[in-house]
Amino acid sequence: MATAKDADRIRPALTLSKEEREVEVPEPRLNWMNQWREWGVRVKPGKKGLTLGSLNVGLYGEIPMNWPDRTRNPRGAIGVTGSPPVAIQIKDKVDLWAPCAADLYEEAIQRRWAPATDVDWTAIHPLPDDVERAICQVCTEICQYAIIDVEVITSWQHQMAYGYHEVKQFLATTSLDATRRHEAFRKRALVNGGGLGYEGPCQVSRLLLESRGGWTETVTGLTLVRGLFTQVMIRYLTRFAHNGVERKIYECVTQDLARLLTYGIEHIKYALAHAPDKQGSIFTTLAIGMRMFNRDLRDPVLREALAIIFGGGIPGARNEGMHVFYEMLDEYVQELLSACQYLRLPVTMEQLPRILQKDQRHLPGD
C-alpha cells in the first residue's frame, strides 16, 4: 500500500514543467476514419454461430488466385506502402488452398478436447507386461509422428501469404492437434507402469522434413502416406483398446486426423483441378513416399508391437496378431487407392510395394 511519504516522492514527477505544459497537442485529424475499402458490413451469425467462412462477404470474400503482397496485411485491409517484405514464398492460391479450410478450422475449435481432463485416467488398469510394452512402443512411434507433423506444418506456415488466412488458421489447429496427439500418447505410455520405447526408423519422416519443393508435394506425403496410415493404425488400435483411456484417446485422435486428411485431399484435388501439370510431381512424391514407407515397414519393431496388441500378447502375435496387422495394411491400401481414385491419380495396386499387395506379400512361415 502506498504511504503519504511515497505520494510526496511521486508527485514531483507528475508535475509538468512550464515548457511541457506548453507543448502543442495537434487537433486530431482523424483522416484514417474514412479509409476503408468496404464499410457497413454486418455479418449475421447462423446456427453454427459467427463462423470464419461466413465473414467472406463483399470484398472481404474476394480470395484472388494470386496474393503478391508479401506483408502481414490482413485480407481486406489497406496496406502500408514501403513495408519490407517478409519470407512469404507461397503466394498462389493453387499452392495451398482447400475450399473447406474455414469449415475445418471451426470444426477443430468446436470439437477440441483436453487429454489432461477429458480422458478418465483413473480407468487405466494393469496389463500383461508384453502387452504394456507393445502399447508403449506404439505410443512412442505415434509421439514421434506427431512431433514430425508439428515441425513439418509449422515450417511451411510462415511462408504462406496472409491473403489465404483460412488455410493458415486451419493449419494452426493441425499443429495443436499434433501436439495434443503427442501429449496424449506420451501420457498413455507413462501412466501405467511402462515408458517410452524405441525411436522408429522414420524414412517417411525424413522425406516430410526434407520436402522443400512445394507445400502441395509435402501435403501429398503428409496425407496419403503418413496421415492415412496413422489413421488406419489408430482405428485398429481403437478396435483392440484395453480400457476407456485408450478408447477415448484413439477416438478423439481419429477425428483430429480426419480433419488433416480432409484438408490434404481437398487441397490436392484443388491443385490438380487448377494446375493439372502438378500431377507429375504429386505422383512422383507419392512413389518416393511409398518407397520410404516400405523401408519403414521393414523395421520389425512397430510391426511386432502391433501384432502383440492385436494378438493379445506374444503367444497370439505370430498368427492372429500378424493376420490383423496385414489386414490393417490392406485397409490402408484400400483407403489409399480410394483417395487416389477420387483425386484421379493413376495409382494401381501393382505400383505399390509388395508388402502392401495382398497377393504378393510373403507371410512369416510361407
Add this chain to the structure above:
Amino acid sequence: MAKFPSVAWFDAVRDIYNHDDAMHGAGSGTCDCVVGVQVGREFFQLIFEGFECSEARKVTKAKLDECDFYLHMPSKDWRAMLQNIQEHGHATDNYTLNTLDLDRAEGLSTSTHNDQYREDLFFRYNQTLQFFFNGAARLRTTF
C-alpha cells in the same frame, strides 16, 4: 418403448441426444451432416445441425443420394449392435461404429456419390455418431 427401426425410435434417441450435454463435450461438439441409415430394406435420414439432431425421417432408397454418407447393415446386425449398447450402456468391442466399419467386408459407412469429402464426415464426426447411437441404451427398444 419404441420399435426399431422407425421414425418414432429415432425421435426418441434424438431427444436423448439433444438434451444430454455430456454427448456434446470433449471430442464431440457441433456436427453438420445428413446421415442415411439403411436397415435391411428400410431407409432413414438423420439431419445433424450444430449441437442437435434436428430431424429423422423415413425415406426412399433414392433419397440416400442426398445423404453425406449412409450406414448400412442387415436388420440382425443392427439388432446385435443395439442389444450390445443396451447391455453395456454404450457400444463395446465389436459393436462400435468404427469396428463395424472395419470388420464388415463392405464396410458400415458408404455413399452413393463417391464424394470423399462427404464420406469422410463419418470419421470427422465419429464420436458424435457413436454418442447418438449410445443414447439407445436409455431406451426400451423392441424389434
